[in-house]
Amino acid sequence: MWSFSHIANELHEWLSSIFNPTWTLVIEMVLAGVAVIGLFAALGLVLVLMERRVAAWIQIRLGPNRVGPQGLLQSLADTLKLIVKEGLTPSGADKLLFNVAPFIAMIVAMLLMAPIAFAKDFQLWDMNIGVLYVSAVSSIMVISILMAGWSSNNKYSLMGAMRSGAQIVSYELSAGLSILTIVVLTGSLQVSDIIHAQATGWWIFKGHLPVWIAFVTFIIAVTAETNRAPFDLAEAESELTAGFHTEYSGMKFALFFLAEYINVFIVCAIGATLFLGGWMPFHIGNWTQFNHVMDYIPSSIWFFGKTFFLIFLIMWFRWTFPRLRIDQLLNLEWKYLLPISMINLLLATAMAILGWHF
Numbered sequence: 001m002w003s004f005s006h007i008a009n010e011l012h013e014w015l016s017s018i019f020n021p022t023w024t025l026v027i028e029m030v031l032a033g034v035a036v037i038g039l040f041a042a043l044g045l046v047l048v049l050m051e052r053r054v055a056a057w058i059q060i061r062l063g064p065n066r067v068g069p070q071g072l073l074q075s076l077a078d079t080l081k082l083i084v085k086e087g088l089t090p091s092g093a094d095k096l097l098f099n100v101a102p103f104i105a106m107i108v109a110m111l112l113m114a115p116i117a118f119a120k121d122f123q124l125w126d127m128n129i130g131v132l133y134v135s136a137v138s139s140i141m142v143i144s145i146l147m148a149g150w151s152s153n154n155k156y157s158l159m160g161a162m163r164s165g166a167q168i169v170s171y172e173l174s175a176g177l178s179i180l181t182i183v184v185l186t187g188s189l190q191v192s193d194i195i196h197a198q199a200t201g202w203w204i205f206k207g208h209l210p211v212w213i214a215f216v217t218f219i220i221a222v223t224a225e226t227n228r229a230p231f232d233l234a235e236a237e238s239e240l241t242a243g244f245h246t247e248y249s250g251m252k253f254a255l256f257f258l259a260e261y262i263n264v265f266i267v268c269a270i271g272a273t274l275f276l277g278g279w280m281p282f283h284i285g286n287w288t289q290f291n292h293v294m295d296y297i298p299s300s301i302w303f304f305g306k307t308f309f310l311i312f313l314i315m316w317f318r319w320t321f322p323r324l325r326i327d328q329l330l331n332l333e334w335k336y337l338l339p340i341s342m343i344n345l346l347l348a349t350a351m352a353i354l355g356w357h358f
Contacts, residue, residue: 008121032124036113040106040262045075047261050308051315058319079254087250090153097151102248102255104144109262111137115191116269119279119300123191130191131183134270135176138225141263142168145227145234148256149244160243163326164234168225170333175221177341181214181348182207182274191273198277200285208356210348215275217341219313222267224329226260229318233326264314265307272306279303 011031015024049064049072056063064071089095115130117123127133142165149161183189185207186197197203203211224231234243245256272278279299283291324332350356 033110036110036124039113040109040258043265044258044261045079047265047311048075048078050311051261054312054315055319058316082251082254082257085250087252088247090247092153093247094151094153097147098247099252101144101148101151102252102259104147105141105259106255106262108137108141108144109259109266112263112266116266117191117195117273117278118303119298122279122300126190126192129189131179131189131194131274135172135179138263138266139168139172141259144259145244148248152244152247154247157244157246160234160246164227164244166326167227167231167233167329170330171221171224171231171337174217174333174337174341175225177338177345178214178218178221179270179274181210181345184345184348184352185211187352191278194274195278195280198280200283202275202277202280202282204275207348208351210344210351211275213340213344214348215271217337217344218271218275219310220337221333222271223314223317224333226263226267226314228260228264228314230321230323231329232318232323233329264311268307268310268314269303271310272303276306276310277302278306 012024012028015027019027052063052071052074064074067074067077089098112134114125115123115127115133117126145164145168146161149157149159149164152158182194182203185203186194188194188197198206200206204215207214227234245253248256279302281291281294281297281299281302283294
């Protein structure tokens with residue numbers, strides 16, 4: 001099976017031969033940070049173009065087709081436009097909080113990259129509470145949104161931030177219970193353990209009905225948590241102009257815009273890891289020859305393929321379903337998803353105790 005461990009080991013040995021252990025660790029951390037920032041930039045360009053292409057495909061139109069061959073440079077043109085635009089701060093705004101809010105959004109997104117396994121032996125930090133870490137850190141995102149809405153001194157921004165706070169706090173419950181379903185079946189919070197538990201089959205296939213229910217609930221909940229349509233009440237253009245980032249422009253707006261797409265990538269990467277095996281190839285029980293053929297496909301291809309499939313699903317939701325009202329959104333969570341998730345967790349627990357999964 002393909003592995004990136006030899007690249008990391010050779011880099012570590014080369015740095016260790018030049019610097020002492022402390023400086024080696026510092027340089028490796030800096031390189032990891034630069035790599036994450038580079039990944040952010042690449043994902044921003046790719047996902048914005050993908051969003052427009054998916055929207056055009058669903059709505060039977062051309063999409064971006066002017067800048068570059070087949071419109072492939074449209075995202076780059078948008079980036080240049082945002083870089084040269086002036087970043088304005090409203091006169092009545094709390095300038096400190098207003099300027100800090102978009103950076104908090106990006107910092108949270110960077111922190112969430114730590115436990116994600118992008119390929120075999122290619123992970124920044126395989127902590128023993130990886131899933132709990134993701135659930136805890138992702139909840140900090142609402143702070144940046146509330147900070148942006150309140151500090152803007154704009155009623156639309158404040159209303160969008162309040163909606164987002166209620167929405168994220170509500171749907172975190174269903175998302176957390178869906179994640180716990182996989183944790184119960186695996187018996188571990190560590191991301192690497194969850195992936196290796198799917199070596200004989202992904203949980204979406206061998207976990208029976210409880211995992212399917214958890215998967216559907218997870219996709220709905222994370223779509224709401226990332227403020228994506230049809231749950232985009234925090235930035236409803238037809239009602240609130242642009243919601244919590246109405247007053248933002250230039251690179252400050254670009255940071256919020258980029259953070260949204262990075263968060264979509266992160267939640268889809270977590271979903272692919274929990275339910276679809278992460279970087280693990282498609283294996284079927286003891287089918288040795290079939291599994292051996294699947295191992296020839298690089299693990300990074302498996303991971304990004306599954307992740308972008310889930311991203312496509314979330315984009316599909318946006319261009320298919322109309323926006324919900326705030327009361328409908330909260331009713332969906334508290335009256336339907338939460339009770340279903342709690343009962344489903346009990347079913348998964350019973351299934352794990354009795355060993356009814358494959």
